[in-house]
Amino acid sequence: MLLKVENIVKHFPLPRGWWWQKKSKVQAVNDVSFSLEGGKTLGLVGESGCGKTTLARLLMRLIAPDSGKIYLEGEELTSLKESKLRPLRKKFQMIFQDPYSSLNPRMTVGQILTEPLKVHGMGKKAGYLNRVQEMIDKVGLSRNAYGRYPHEFSGGQRQRVGIARSLMLYPKLVIADEPVSALDVSIQAQIINLMMDLQKDMDLTYLFIAHDLKVVRHISQRILVMYLGHIVEEIDSEHLESARHPYTHALLSAVPVPSPQVARKKIVLTGDVPSPINPPSGCSFRTRCPYAQEICAEKDPFLDSLHDDHRVACLLVKEVPPFSDLEKNSETR
């Protein structure tokens, strides 16, 4: 296993208004565990505010978790001090969502891409230019990009620069935090294909975060579905149609079908996402779940294996049919 995450928790304390008030906190990431095999892509989906980005930042060790452990190639990261962690950082890098704020506007692309090499003292200085040019070629930018500034590029090109920067150190793991959400649909496909090519080329492992299940499904072998800080379902992307969690059903039904003949039954969730400051008791999804029963408010669900590669966190998993069955019903109707 390249990456193994065990029971990681992150709560952000909120400043309390008055001294007699109870201290509250945002439960951003709650007891998340998963593992990721080298060379594979793990997708992470969930609506905004469900803790995806916090999880990414935890894995990047940009913020410290409250508890839990992260193992990268068997090495435990959460207990390491920043000075010890620094040399290891070249193994895991990040691609950011916003291609505008993620590049330093005062630096040329060449400078931006040379920085990681300098910081980690990779090889001889004389070789930097060649390595940077090689990476510029790899991500499909034109050769003269070296001396140009980020504002001279379009969003998609800037994202290519961001990808190039994350790959300069030849990392093992790349955490892509919604790398295509800020791009046009036509550009999205280009960037995704580029990422898939680079994965083959450089033997990369991706943790691909997005809120769009269609995109995640295209690039990932396995998919994690996150809701309000919890992982509610883990499933192979090939078997996505057999998803059992009602929240995954809702996400799946929102993916448009590219055929005018098929009338897909939309599962529209009612209400809003509950506040992560004060999540519902028991199953956090019960307030919007069409199958919810009394037991859901009383017992906490846990991520339980349904089959070998399929884990669901639902107390009523036996009563909820797979998504494909729902589909059949809607078509016959």
Next chain:
Amino acid sequence: MALILENHQAKKLKPPQEKSSYWAIVRRQFSRSWLNRIGLIIILAMGFVALVAPLLANSQPLYVRYEGKVYFPILQKIWPLTHLNLYPEIREWNFDKLEKKGADVRYTLVPYSPNDYDLESILLPPDEYHLLGTDEQGRDVLSRMIYGSRISLSVGFVAVGIYTLIGIIIGALAGFFGGRLDMLLSRLIEVVICFPTFFLILTILAIFGPSIYNIMIIIGLTGWTGIARLSRGEFLKLRDQDFVTACRSQGMKTRRIIFRHILPNALAPVLVSATFGIAAAILVESSLSFLGFGVQPPTPSWGDLLSQSRAFMDIAWWLTIFPGAAIFLTITSFNLVGEGLRDAIDPKLRR
């Protein structure tokens, strides 16, 4: 070294086109307006005059050829050459007599030193010898103003230099690290803002005696609050940007993140504020000199010249008008440049 090499190589790969670095764009934007250009030219000209003042106004000749030998008597008056005894024989020479004996004597543009009094030509209006007239001791006003510009500009630049440095450091610490340090430094800023600077300067000068260096130091130590607040805000804004997060995830040390990645982005608004600050500092110096707390006579400064001229205002207008105009022009120019810069760095106004 590596950076120079890279740039060099980068140029080879890419034929030079229109420069598009941030400062190149700011420069283009700035020079769009002729007012900005004029302001900048005036400041540069003033700076040049102040820098080469002894070469512009000096009673020693620039160049003397006498009996086949060439001398540059002016060099004796230029620091640090004043310490060397360059031409021991020249000290006794009278250049007027020498000229009559057939020597080739060439003077500078203004052939008077600022403190050369000449009681036979007091309070002369501007004429072809004294371009801006003379004062009550027969000293050349233009020469005194040229030397005065050194005082005014150096007070402006040094004081603002000191407080910009302090302000950036304090603002950067407060903004980047946040939390308790930010709370502490922000309160410190608020305390210092409450100091009535001008009266503090008057008090300190009354205790330690009037000196231009005291003025610089006190303005420098009390004026940094605006810059600190500005750079605190910039750092606060920039430290959460993704490119800084990227730096951290690359394992960059905090020092490198602050100085190489955040500071260049935070500098532009600070620079604008500093430009206005120079104008303000010059004005403070002039006011203090006017009150007699600035440089001590006979050293000339613009405020001091104005102060001296009060007694002769009704009979010698040139004593008041020219130093006043110099102060006005300099401060206006700095303000014009400051405003131009402010507009040039504002992306909303960019066309």
